[in-house]
Amino acid sequence: MALCCNVFKTLCRTKTLDISNTESQFKRCLTTLDLTILGMGTMMGSGLYVLTGVVAKETAGPAVILSYVIAGLVSIMAAMCYSEFGSRVPVTGSAYTYTYVTIGELWGFVIGWNLVLEYVVGGAAVARSFSGYFDELIGYRLSNFTKNVIFGGHTYDIPYFAAYPDLFSGILVMFVVLIVIFGANVSARCLNVMVSVNLVVVTFVFVSGLFLGDVRNWSDFFPFGFAGAFSGAASCFFAFSGFDVIALSSEEAIDHEKGVPRATGLSILFAGLSYVAVSVSLTLMVPYDEIYENAAFSHALAYHGVVWAKYVVGIGALCGMFTSLLGTVFSLPRSIYAMANDGLLFTFLAKVSKRTQVPVIAAVIFGLLSAIMAVLFDLSALVEFMSIGVLMAYAIVAGAVIVLRYRPSNALKGKSHSPAEVASPHSSDSDEEDESLAAPQEGATDEELIDTLEREGSLKRQFRFLTFLADREPGQVVCICLFLTVIFQTLVVVVGVAAWDRIEMGDWWAILLMTSSIVLTIVTFIPIPMHNQTTNGRGYNVPLVPYVPMVSIFCDIVLMVMLKPVTWLRFAIWVGIGLLVYGLYGYCHSVEGRQRVASTDKQKYKIISDSGVPSPLALYGTIALQQPKSSEEETDMEKESPPSKTEL
Known part of the structure; x- marks a missing residue:
């Protein structure tokens, strides 16, 4: 019984941080703007151009606007909990570290382990989405070449596996890994460019919807009732996942106390406004039951004769998916580094390049794993792997805030x-x-x-x-x-x-x-x-x-x-x-x-004086702070006992 209690206490041990040690293997180079764009880029991926049409047609109708508002409010509550930790615990690791320092080692490992799966699978899923959207934009030339030329027209019918290996998506993942390896500065610059292009396209879609839209398409605003709006909010909630990358980067933030909370709030605000803007535009341009789910915005603009706009929307969608992939791959090696640096994963995964301040080994190994999954697995099978780890991390971080x-x-x-x-x-x-x-x-x-x-x-x-x-x-x-x-x-x-x-x-x-x-x-x-x-x-x-x-x-x-x-x-x-x-x-x-074992051994060690007599300090194992003694008391003590050696 005693052994079980000791094992349980060991599994629930919390991580001790030395706040006097401010050294870091990472370079503090990310401004509040960089962190904001990092969060926006990770969130505003394929969901912006694909999820909106699906929810509007099948679940909520024009009330998809309300669905995004509800999902945004729920996401803000989770984001506030991350912001409190990110501003006070300036180390990488995000939910893993927050759980470790409050609830215990085993829970921290479980959360970190599942977040690694989320990032690996998430990267593969976004890469396949990018590949499929790009292939559709160029008239399916990419898939036809892969199936007919490389694999001789052979396809496969294996559960959870793709009909043919998607080599392009695997190459895309490794290309993004290469960008991440070059350092946080390079990743931030790429994100700045891609997110800017994406925002320009969102603005174009929104303005087009205002000019081409018809308010009569909102005559039946709640075709599925209020329940449809709330059901749609459950789907739209995952469109906001990705803000935790900001907390994960707190060790690379120039001002983590103010920058992390501000960037988290701003990224969700701008992402939410973008989701609402495109929802307004889409539901005004086309009746909800006539929305084409696979290419909702291109079809809506073509519905009004703006056929060329599909290329504009396509560029925005590709930029959005690329930034989402970059944010996901950016998070992956940092999560692994945090666990390996604590000794819970193999320590060689915690090695950081002195030149780029990036865990290169972790990035390459797990980036390669994500690329292999992108090549072999079907997109729907990959999506089913996601969500549960992120939701559990959100819940535990919120609970950890209450505990602290x-x-x-x-x-x-x-x-x-x-x-x-x-x-x-x-x-x-x-x-x-x-x-x-x-x-x-x-x-x-x-x-x-x-x-x-x-x-x-x-x-x-x-x-x-x-x-x-x-x-x-x-x-x-x-x-x-x-x-x-x-x-x-x-x-x-x-x-x-x-x-x-x-x-x-x-x-x-x-x-x-x-x-x-x-x-x-x-x-x-x-x-x-x-x-x-x-x-x-x-x-x-x-x-x-x-x-x-x-x-x-x-x-x-x-x-x-x-x-x-x-x-x-x-x-x-x-x-x-x-x-x-x-x-x-x-x-x-x-x-x-x-x-802790080393500390316990020191406490058990008996401090022996020069005369061979155990020192009274050995009875306690630690030296407590004592009140200063007068000079007369010190003189008397020197006469009574010889000087002794103490080893802590």
């Missing part, structure tokens, strides 16, 4: 700070200020005593009559309640999705199960805001904590539950492979684990 807000900032002291101190607003406070919070000073006033009771993570004064909550360690009740709330939220969503028909039919067991789940969710959530939060932060703070992060978690759970069962099966298989890697390698080679 209610965790005491003075829990540990010293040069090597705990994750709570690094991410807490009091991280810059001195040791004297921390000690003043630990206990009331002699002769303190009533107000000072009250302030001492109002510790971070402890129960607020007006609720201290609840002794079963007040007697707990600061932050402990919040963590337990957060865990239970998420479980009951999940139960609410599962019951709502699986048994909604039974609820409408009035089946008592379904109504009872739903009602009980909702009540338990509320009851377990109520104690969280009854505790004191950390305050006076230097960096960005998410407003309305814990309400905003909790709503974000709920939305993420809804979207995850709506995914196909086969997606969950593949997710479970990938996680199983990851746990095998962690168990065989990461658990033993964890840098944090080795540091």
